[in-house]
Amino acid sequence: MNENRNTDTNSDNSDFNQNAENIENDVNKDKEITQESNTNLDKPETEHIELQVNEEALREQTQQFESLMKEVDSLNTELSSMDAIKHERKLMAELKEKILSLFLIPKSDRDNYIEKIQEKFELLKVTTEKLKEEKNAKLDENLKIIEPKIHEVLKEAESPENFTEIRKKLIDLQAEIKDFELHRDRKDDFFSLVQKAFESLNEKQDAEREKYEMEISENYLNIKPVVAESIKFAIQTDNYNKAREKLIECQNELKKLKLKKDHLDELFGLIRKAFENVNAKQDAEREEQKEKSIENYNAIKPLVSEAIVFADTTDDYESARKRLIDTQKAIKEKTLTRNQRDELYGAIREVFNRLNEKQDANREEFLEECNQNYAKLEIAVNEACAYIDFTNNLNDIREGLIAVQDEVKIVKLTRSQRNELFKRIRVGFSQFDEKRNSFIKSRKKQKESETEEIQSNTKEETTKSDEVSNSVRIQKEIEETQAKIENIDNELNKLDEK
Incomplete structure (x- = not known):
């Protein structure tokens, strides 16, 4: 890096000196031409005109020289940015050319200010070197900051778990490198590494996509017969709970697998139709059971009433209890709606409670006799x-x-x-x-x-x-x-x- 900086500085100096020499050579040629023309003039009138012209030119160049002297004196060598230094160096070169072009001004005066410009140019070179050193130090610090992050992201890109996420990280890293002040060669190296990481990521993603395509195709071929078997079972069985369980298990299995959206929609659609078929069958059966439950309810209600009357009127608690239990079993065996079953069971429960209350009252007398005995x-x-x-x-x-x-x-x-x-x-x-x-x-x-x-x-x-x-x-x-x-x-x- 120091070699690059020295090369830039030497190049600027040589350009500056070369421009100055070219201007001085042009001025000397003009002088020689003027002198030759003066010696060749034989007529006094021509000499008089030339003297007038030279006086006006001298006066004009003197004014220009005085103005240029002020500009030279006002040249600033304590600058804080490279842009300002470049502008000042350009101004020095222009002033040098302008001073050298004033051939009517005594050479000693011109050389004096050319030397001043050169001195300020040297001071400016020192300032330039200082700024370059400061900038290089800052760039080195920036390099220390960003380089670990670059290596971290690049290492993560070598074994990506989420292509979208790592691609976003590389894009963000690329933008950060672009905005970060770094040495040009290092910045180019980093851009190159990021570009290679993008290319490697694309290759891996293509391979992963191909593997994914094969996996989802294989999954579809494997799961389709399972779905068909589940649907067949759900349609043929009379156990609607098991049918739904089978279909739900199949749905859950589909959710776990990697499948194309159209394949997934196709299989879920088949399962949905199977659910609709099961629901339709169950609705028809419920309607049939509803009619049957009314018939069964009308048949068993008198038996329940007889058992209740018997339990309320007898003192044979064991027989009453047995008859109520037999009636409960008969209710259990019949096809009834939940409300019908709850009604009949509730009536029997109330009788059981009354029976227990009567038996508890007799039990007190029994216990008293037992204690005496x-x-x-x-x-x-x-x-x-x-x-x-x-x-x-x-x-x-x-x-x-x-x-x-x-x-x-x-x-x-x-x-x-x-x-x-x-x-x-x-x-x-x-x-x-x-x-x-x-x-x-x-x-x-x-x-x-x-x-x-x-x-x-x-x-x-x-x-x-x-x-x-x-x-x-x-x-x-x-x-x-x-x-x-x-x-x-x-x-x-x-x-x-x-």
Whole structure:
């Protein structure tokens, strides 16, 4: 860049000096011609005329020279723009030519002002260099600012995701480079890079467009049979909800695919006609169902009324509830409109509510009786269980527990109350089993002791036979008791299952 600037400056100086030399040569030639003409004049009249002419010319050139002197003195070398410098340099060259053309002015005077012009020209050269350096520094700063952005956009253009967006960025970048003050060679380089990026982008876009055309053509060929199958299903099926679901799924699939607008319009149009066909079929069926629902409503309404009357008049809540439930099932099986179905179901619901209210009122009496029975039976169960600790008569204990257990079975009680009493009775039977086992063990030990005593005393065999008979009898009693206990356990288990 410095070489370019030096070349420009040297070129300006050489042009300026060349112009000055040409003007001076022309002036010298004029002088020589004038001198030759003066020497060749022989007539005094001619000399007189020439003197008058020279005096007028001298006076005129002197005035011009004075004016030019002022202009030279007023030349400005402290300029702040290259345009002003160019204008001033042009003015200096013109002044130099004008001064050199004043051949009647003494050469020393002319040379003096030519030298002044040259001095100012040199000062102007310094100013020019300074401005050029400042401008170059500014251009370098501008280059630092815009160059990263240029490379960023160009790099993005190498792998574009959105051709329209990157093309806009390149156009904006091109305009920005154009408006940005940069070195001419760098600006040209950047324009060239942007142009290459445009060309590369066009090639990629053409390839992408070709790929896109192939993709949409393939998508159309693949999706068309799917659309046809969905339409066929929607037209043939009697399940209108599934028909619509199938068509909607097909629509959603179309929205996801890349297709030409005319292909898309064609397929959506076919689906739209299928929707219209489904709607027409459903409307016809609804009209038919409407007539059928009126017939069914007139047929089932009396059954509902009979079930309601029965439920309102009977005290057999279970039968009333069963009949109402059967009526509900009959309504469910019939083809009815929503309003008809809601009306019939609503009437049955009201009866159910009245039935529950009546049953709740009776339940209060039932609960009161259950609580009274529970209080009495609780005392009886506690007494039967306490009796275990106050007697060794196993039969009495067992009979007492069985008796209270039978009473719990038949008396009115809530499920929780009955379960609580059965739980206490089971505890009583467990205590009875422990006591019975302890008794059997004690009797057995006693018999063993007696047997040993008999053996040690060597009693008679008859006595032994009697003892054996007693032992057999006791054992038989134990077995009978054990059988009764097992029967009790079985009954308790059956009650638990209930």
